[in-house]
Amino acid sequence: MASIKEVAALAGVNRSTVSRIINGEGSFRSDTKRRVEEAMAQLDYRPSAIARSLAKSHSNMIGLMVTYYTGGFFGQMMNQVQLELDVQNKFLLTAQGHHSADGEKKAIEKFKDLRCDGFILHSRYLSDEELIALSKTKTPFVLLDRYIEEIKQQCVTFDHQKASALATSYLLERGHTNIGCITGPLGRVSSQIRLTGYKNAIAEKGIALNPDYIVEGDYELDSGYEAMAQLMSLEQKPTALFSTGEEMTRGIMKYCYEHQIRCPEDISIISYDSVNSCRGLYPQVTTLDFPISDMAHEAVLLLNAQLKDQSSEQGQLSVSPRIQEGNSVINRA
Structure with a gap:
């Protein structure tokens, strides 16, 4: 895999110039930018997303923690969140909580280590106190299908x-x-x-x-x-x-x-x-x-508001169910 040093050598510029062009920082002569882009294409150089996040202070990655991947609810939730993020050109990183508080803590630490901009968490095992403490670190996150009074503005629940x-x-x-x-x-x-x-x-x-x-x-x-x-x-x-x-x-x-x-x-x-x-x-x-799609939509909107420092003072967002009639209920009235 080509390195930024090789791109700089082929384009005839220094490494800092290549880095700044990749990150969209500063202005450059059109021929300089063209040489760098051509060198990147010739060498099939792909900038590291994590390296770019270090330079830009954001990664465009969102972490989604679910209890496990095999449940139908969680599979649909992952799919719907991915669809919401695709529209915004953001990436989804998923992790499982493995039915334990320790597993959920490790998932959140993974998101932090990979510099996710924010998290969407379906947490069943972390205590209210632990999630309240997480909110005090100013880490942007949304809590799915769980209500905690102290952080109600970060909760999206089914009623x-x-x-x-x-x-x-x-x-x-x-x-x-x-x-x-x-x-x-x-x-x-x-x-x-x-x-x-x-x-x-x-x-x-x-x-x-x-x-x-x-x-x-x-x-x-x-x-x-x-x-x-x-x-x-x-x-x-x-x-x-x-x-x-x-x-x-x-x-x-x-x-x-x-x-x-x-x-x-x-x-x-x-x-x-x-x-x-x-x-x-x-x-x-x-x-x-x-409507899982409604919950995913509201969760992403709420997280985006936090990322833009537009925190809401309203209570938790609640998604209402609908009755789908079948043939399993007889009318005795």
């Missing part, structure tokens, strides 16, 4: 409480009063928020909450299967079910198939579905769809 209330109300409006809810791990704030939306919708209708109808899962297929088995063992079974995770819904539908439970005749189902993974199920499940 999970509204989503859960919307799903539960959809069932209530169709005459269902015995409604089960399969949650995610209740040790997570996001799972508690989803459960709160369900409870609020039930309470607003003046219906007594049945704690037996609330079953904790872990967002994985097997937990949906096991939770459905628990609900079906009740003497008074629910006529409708709200699943807060699409993989759990796949487990629910598997249980129904294996035990000859008809949907929606025997039980109606509405589900979270952030990545359209419920579309292959039969019957077609009525879902809460979350």
